[in-house]
Amino acid sequence: MSVDSTSPPSGNGAHSPAFRYPSVDPGIPALEIDALLDAHHELIDRIKLCFGMDRADFEQSVRPLLRRYAGFVHLLPCTADNYFNAPGGLLRIGLETAFYALQGTDAHIFSGRATITERRNLEPRWRQATFIAGLCCEVHRPLSHLIVTDEAGNEWSPYLGPLTDWLKAHHVARYFLKWRPNALESRSLGLFALPHVVAAEVLQDLASGNTQIVPHLLATIAGLPIYRDHNVLETLVRRALALVIDRFLLASAERYGKPQLGSHLERYLVDALRRLVTANASWTPNADKSRVWHGTDGMFLVWPSAADDVRKLLEADQLPGIPKAPETILEVLLTAGVLCAQEGGKATWLIHPPTSKSPLEAVKLSAPGILYAESDKMPESLPASLLTPPRPAEPSTAPGSTEASPNVPSPARRRIRTAPSDTAEAPAEPQSAQLPLSAAPPSPSPDEAGDTTSNAAQTTAQPTAEPPSSPPKLLAPLRLPLTVRDALQDIVATLGGAEEGWWAALPAEDGLFIPLASLATRKLTPPAAIRAMNEAGMLAAPVPLTRAFQGQEVVGILLAARHVQGMPQAATGGEH
Numbered sequence: 001m002s003v004d005s006t007s008p009p010s011g012n013g014a015h016s017p018a019f020r021y022p023s024v025d026p027g028i029p030a031l032e033i034d035a036l037l038d039a040h041h042e043l044i045d046r047i048k049l050c051f052g053m054d055r056a057d058f059e060q061s062v063r064p065l066l067r068r069y070a071g072f073v074h075l076l077p078c079t080a081d082n083y084f085n086a087p088g089g090l091l092r093i094g095l096e097t098a099f100y101a102l103q104g105t106d107a108h109i110f111s112g113r114a115t116i117t118e119r120r121n122l123e124p125r126w127r128q129a130t131f132i133a134g135l136c137c138e139v140h141r142p143l144s145h146l147i148v149t150d151e152a153g154n155e156w157s158p159y160l161g162p163l164t165d166w167l168k169a170h171h172v173a174r175y176f177l178k179w180r181p182n183a184l185e186s187r188s189l190g191l192f193a194l195p196h197v198v199a200a201e202v203l204q205d206l207a208s209g210n211t212q213i214v215p216h217l218l219a220t221i222a223g224l225p226i227y228r229d230h231n232v233l234e235t236l237v238r239r240a241l242a243l244v245i246d247r248f249l250l251a252s253a254e255r256y257g258k259p260q261l262g263s264h265l266e267r268y269l270v271d272a273l274r275r276l277v278t279a280n281a282s283w284t285p286n287a288d289k290s291r292v293w294h295g296t297d298g299m300f301l302v303w304p305s306a307a308d309d310v311r312k313l314l315e316a317d318q319l320p321g322i323p324k325a326p327e328t329i330l331e332v333l334l335t336a337g338v339l340c341a342q343e344g345g346k347a348t349w350l351i352h353p354p355t356s357k358s359p360l361e362a363v364k365l366s367a368p369g370i371l372y373a374e375s376d377k378m379p380e381s382l383p384a385s386l387l388t389p390p391r392p393a394e395p396s397t398a399p400g401s402t403e404a405s406p407n408v409p410s411p412a413r414r415r416i417r418t419a420p421s422d423t424a425e426a427p428a429e430p431q432s433a434q435l436p437l438s439a440a441p442p443s444p445s446p447d448e449a450g451d452t453t454s455n456a457a458q459t460t461a462q463p464t465a466e467p468p469s470s471p472p473k474l475l476a477p478l479r480l481p482l483t484v485r486d487a488l489q490d491i492v493a494t495l496g497g498a499e500e501g502w503w504a505a506l507p508a509e510d511g512l513f514i515p516l517a518s519l520a521t522r523k524l525t526p527p528a529a530i531r532a533m534n535e536a537g538m539l540a541a542p543v544p545l546t547r548a549f550q551g552q553e554v555v556g557i558l559l560a561a562r563h564v565q566g567m568p569q570a571a572t573g574g575e576h
Contacts, residue, residue, distance in 0.1 A: 027151075027174035028075050028087050030167040036070045036091060043095050050102050051127070061128070065198065069094055069135055071164040072196045076146060078138055080179045083248050090142070093244060094135045100240035101134035101233075102127060108232055122213070125206050126233075129213045133220040133237045136197055140190035147178040162196050185267065187223035194221060223267070225274075239319055242268065246321035266336035268319060269329060270370060272310045273301075277371050280309065281486040284522065285379040288355045288493065292371070293362065294379055295386035299371070300351050300362035303330070330363065340366045351386040359389070471496040473565040480536045484529050487522035488514075488559070495568055506549050507567050508558075511540040513547050515556040530557055538563050 037044065044066065048058045073091050078084035084093045110119070110126035142148075148156040148163065150172045156163055167175065207214045212229075219226050220233040276283045277292065285292040285299075291306045292299065307326035314322045323329050330347055333339045341347045350359045365371065372378050472495040476485050491514055494504040506513040516526045533539050540560040546553055561567060 025176055027176045029174055030164075030172050031075065033067050033070050033164060036074065036088070037066060039088070040092065040095055043099060047095070047099050047102065047131075050099065051131075062131075065132065065135065065202070066095075068162070068199070069139075069197045072158075072162040072193060073139070073142065074163040074167070076142060076148070076163070076177070078141060080145075083245050090138060093138055093241075093248075096244045097137050097237065097240045098131045098134035100243055101236045102131045104236040104240060105130050108236070110232065118209075122210055125208075125210075125213055128202075129206055129217045130233050130236055132198055132202075133217055133233045134240055136190055136194060136221050137237050137241050138190075139193045139197060139221070140187050143189040143193060144186045145180055145183045147180060149176050149178065150174075151176070159192055187221070187267075190221045191218060194218075235317070238268070238271075239317065242319040242321055249321070265322065265332050266338065268314060268322060269310060269333060269336075270338060272313045273306075273371055276306075276309055276313060278523065281483060281523070283309070284490070286353075286382055287490060290353075293351055293353050293386055294368060294381040295351075295384060296381060297385045297387050299365045299368040299381075300349060300386060301365065302351075302360050303348055303363045304361075306363070333363075337366055338370055339363045349387065352389050353386065354382070354384070472567055475563045475565055476538065477536050480538070481532050484524065484532045487519060487524050487529070490522060491518050492564055492567075495564075505556075505559075506547065507564075507569055508547075509561075510558065511561045512559040512564050512567060513545075513549065513556050514559055515549055515554045516544065517554065518556075533557070533559070 047062070048055070051058060051062060053062070070091055073094070075087040076090045077087055078089040078093050084090065105127045110123060142158045142163070146158075148158075148166075150170060151174070154170065156166045156175070163175075166172070203214055206217065216226065216231050216233045219231055220237055225231070277285075280291075281287075282289065283291045285294045291302045291309065293302070294300075304326035307329045310329060311322070311324055311326075323332065330339070334341060334347060339347070342349065347363065348361050349364050351362045352359050368378060472492045474485070474489040474492045476488065480488075491504040492512070494502060495507065504518040505515070519526050519529050530539070530544070534542060538560055539557060541558040544555050544557055546555050548554075549556070
């Protein structure tokens with residue numbers, strides 16, 4: 001601010017009243033709602049054309065929404081020092097996002113399974129709900145990021161009413177802002193502001209004749225997923241908001257040279273991570289060749305493979321402004337606090353998964369709950385550290401070595417220990433162990449060989465399950481869905497373990513018994529998986545049955561034995 005040199009100083013020698021040092025926050029004027037909307041009349045006219053309404057219908061159905069939204073946010077900025085940070089920024093970003101989201105509805109068919117008559121009646125309501133979702137996409141910010149006061153320090157309570165009503169009730173001419181330090185992004189708070197923007201009659205009209213529009217609208221505003229259904233409103237609003245922010249950042253010349261990362265990209269990147277964990281089989285934690293590894297020292301993502309998956313998913317969403325380089329994605333997530341670096345500042349870590357022959361480069365999540373915020377149960381972690389290299393395996397005896405393996409007795413020792421006639425000559429064992437290295441052990445007599453064979457048979461009859469010589473493999477028809485195939489292959493692969501306690505299924509004479517819990521833990525819905533396997537002709541029994549599995553009676557399905565190659569034989573288990 002400069003001093004007007006033409007203004008004469010006052011009689012007491014002070015400067016002009018137009019200048020004060022130090023500078024004082026002038027505040028934001030308390031304007032009327034009509035004045036707020038008049039500043040955006042061109043955009044509002046484009047909204048009216050996009051709705052395809054005449055002026056009377058627009059003034060009756062859409063204009064009240066705009067007035068209520070302007071009355072709630074007034075001239076509040078959207079962010080402190082990033083996008084739409086000037087007074088009136090929150091009003092502008094809501095109008096622009098609503099407009100572009102409404103434009104996107106032209107390329108979508110809502111209620112696709114309904115009849116033509118039903119779609120004709122519901123289509124205008126879906127469009128109106130999309131417009132409302134875009135309008136209120138950032139309405140949570142006054143509740144979580146801002147503190148509004150008058151000159152006396154009295155605060156506005158956004159939960160109780162719109163800002164315009166508070167200004168009128170307290171006769172406030174100018175109001176002032178304070179930004180909450182370290183405020184969290186809490187989009188769900190927008191649900192508490194929604195009644196101040198959308199009248200109850202509007203919600204009732206949207207819910208008339210259907211049960212989908214209002215839940216999709218609320219889920220979009222709150223940023224929450226809708227299970228077993230695709231939220232078209234969320235897709236349209238997310239794409240429109242990314243476009244609006246990207247356009248603003250490109251048009252803001254004062255931001256060139258000092259980009260601020262993580263401010264608006266974090267939500268898209270974290271959402272992509274959660275979607276990949278839910279829907280992508282290669283993101284199953286601690287699975288073979290998985291992108292996600294969870295150990296006692298935290299949860300890690302294999303990098304840059306995880307970044308490539310995120311980039312492909314967001315490119316499919318057609319979101320503008322999304323970084324393509326793994327280094328940029330890593331910087332955004334580190335700045336936003338999603339990932340944490342090492343003490344020395346290095347962003348990546350070296351992990352040692354149990355199924356990998358060499359260490360892998362990975363990034364560490366600051367908290368595992370970032371990926372599983374909407375899950376009821378966190379995935380189980382490995383009982384070992386991922387950052388600690390595994391101990392090298394003890395060297396085994398070479399085939400031509402002269403020393404006997406400690407786990408496999410020599411023929412002489414086995415004959416002495418198992419033959420009944422040699423029990424009195426047990427002290428002779430050390431003597432037989434000290435035969436010359438060049439001398440071969442004596443061949444057993446036919447009687448001794450028979451005793452040895454019978455004892456060996458008794459030894460193999462003990463109830464211990466041994467892993468198969470080759471790892472079990474799933475033999476599935478090509479028409480089986482890929483998600484079901486991957487889950488079944490993972491279940492069958494557990495049979496290669498040495499202990500039955502780690503098996504996810506129970507081998508039997510009539511097939512492979514798979515508990516329904518083993519399907520559910522691998523992101524499969526049991527009824528859908530059973531239907532897919534039935535259609536592929538893979539089940540030995542068409543309906544679920546109950547069997548004893550690991551000491552408990554559980555419900556499961558019976559996979560035909562012909563679909564499992566190299567299936568071992570279990571020593572326990574029975575049918576009920």
